[in-house]
Amino acid sequence: MEVKAMSVSAANISSLGSGATIPVAYYPKDIEQLRQIQRRHAARSRLxxxxxxxxxxxLEMTPDDATIFCSAMRGIRVHEDCITVRAGEKTAHVADVARICGLSGMEDLCCIPGTVGGGVMGNAGCYDTAFKDVVKSVKLFHLDDGQQEELSGEEIAFRYRYCxxxxxxxxxTEVTLRLFPDGVSAIGARMSDVRKKRKQTLPTGKSLGSVFKKIDGVSCGYYLDRLGIKGRRIGGMQVSEKHAGIIVNRGDGTPEEYLALVELCESEIQKATGRKPEREVVIFGRNQ
Ligand SMILES: Cc1cc2nc3c(=O)[nH]c(=O)nc-3n(C[C@H](O)[C@H](O)[C@H](O)COP(=O)(O)OP(=O)(O)OC[C@H]3O[C@@H](n4cnc5c(N)ncnc54)[C@H](O)[C@@H]3O)c2cc1C
Known part of the structure; x- marks a missing residue:
């Protein structure tokens, strides 16, 4: 089936509830549709x-920018101690499927919003676990040359919030997770603990999670708190009063206001520590 482009509002998709219009968005369901997009856009557009x-x-995109969402690539297969998921499956849902199947390893990841594709790319993690600990292999489609490749977890260089x-x-396109058997209720109890702990520490407002990576193991929220930046607002965006490492949308915040607050935090942290913090949040559009 021919894959169609559409225009979507990032504000309606993103957990921030804010974002520019994406003029050319694709939701491929399979490799054939990815191939069509690759042929259509290779070398002509920013993807x-x-x-x-x-x-x-x-942020604002040009009419030539094309965004390919993996969220329509769905499917989960459980085999022995492994779960093979297509990239658009939600991490939290996969953690729940693992629990139901008596497979442990995903408990700490059960509250991470977003897809498995995004989780692997950012080596998302929480407490003692990150994707690197559970990825057995990853299937890729290269948008530059249309080739496919399968890499083992060991072949991918994972580091803290990076691969x-x-x-x-x-x-x-697809990820196989290597888990290990355990009792369903023991897994469920661990997931409840994780949910409880996160509820106590994380803000409930619309956000993109932590803005910055830790500096030498110290959360940037710690520095921002010490620097009195907790609660600082630019327009409708605010450094969370509960967790200074997260910027929340108070309702009508724009992506430009979010970026301005990120830059302000960066410059204050740099002044205080001599180090420019690395962004965990990814930016699309404009000159990025
Ligand atoms: C309330 C809240 C709490 C959060 N808590 C955590 C946390 O505890 N730990 C943590 O690590 N993160 C956390 N995050 C951040 C976020 O949930 C994770 O980074 C998540 O894994 C992103 O997934 P996504 O599908 O939304 O990716 P996106 O935001 O859509 O993309 C993120 C990156 O992955 C790339 N990408 C996405 N899909 C693919 C694909 N199929 N192939 C190749 N590249 C791809 C994108 O190009 C981009 O570089 C939190 C966010 C929120 C809002």
Whole structure:
């Protein structure tokens, strides 16, 4: 079936509830549709790859920019101690399927918003676990040359909130997770603990999660708190009063206001520590 482009509003998709219009968005369901997009856009457009935009700020795009969402690539297969998921499955849902199947390993990841594709690309993690700990293999479609490739978890260089797959070129289509058997109720109890702990520490407002990566193991929220930046507002965006490492949308915040607050936090942290914090939030559009 021919894959169609559409215009969508990032504000309606992103967990931030804010974001520019994406003039050319695709939702391929399979490799054949990815191939059509690749042929149509290769070498002519800037391509962006997206999951659920729960870690991505979308600024103004040009009519030539095309964004390929993986969220229509769905399907989960459980085999022995492994779960093979297509990239658009939600991480939280996969964690729940693992629990129901008596497979442990995903408990700490059960509250991470977004897709498995986005989770692997950013090596998303929480407490003692990150995707690197559970990824057995990853299937890729290369948007530059249309080739496919399968890599083992060991072949991918995962680091803290990073992996060396090429951003906006290596499209993750499928991921196999290696888990281990355990009792359903023990897994469920651990997931409840994780949910409880996160509820106590994270703001409930619309956000993209942590803005910055830790500096030498210290959360940037700690520095921002010490610097008195907790609660600071630019327009409708605010550094959360509950967790200074997260910027929340108070209702009508624009992506430009979010970026302005990110830059303000960056400059204050740099002044205080001598180090410019690395962004965990990804930015699409404008000159990024
Ligand atoms: C309330 C809240 C809490 C959060 N808590 C955590 C947390 O505890 N730990 C944590 O690590 N993160 C956390 N996050 C951030 C976010 O949920 C994760 O980074 C998540 O894994 C992003 O998934 P996504 O599908 O939304 O990716 P997107 O935001 O859409 O994309 C993120 C990156 O992945 C790339 N990408 C997406 N899909 C693919 C694909 N199929 N192939 C190749 N590249 C792809 C994009 O190009 C982009 O670079 C939180 C966010 C929110 C809103």
């Amino acid at each position: 962006f790859i997206a999951g659920a935009l729960s870690n991505t700020l979308v 060396n797959l090429r951003k906006n070129v290596d499209f993750i």
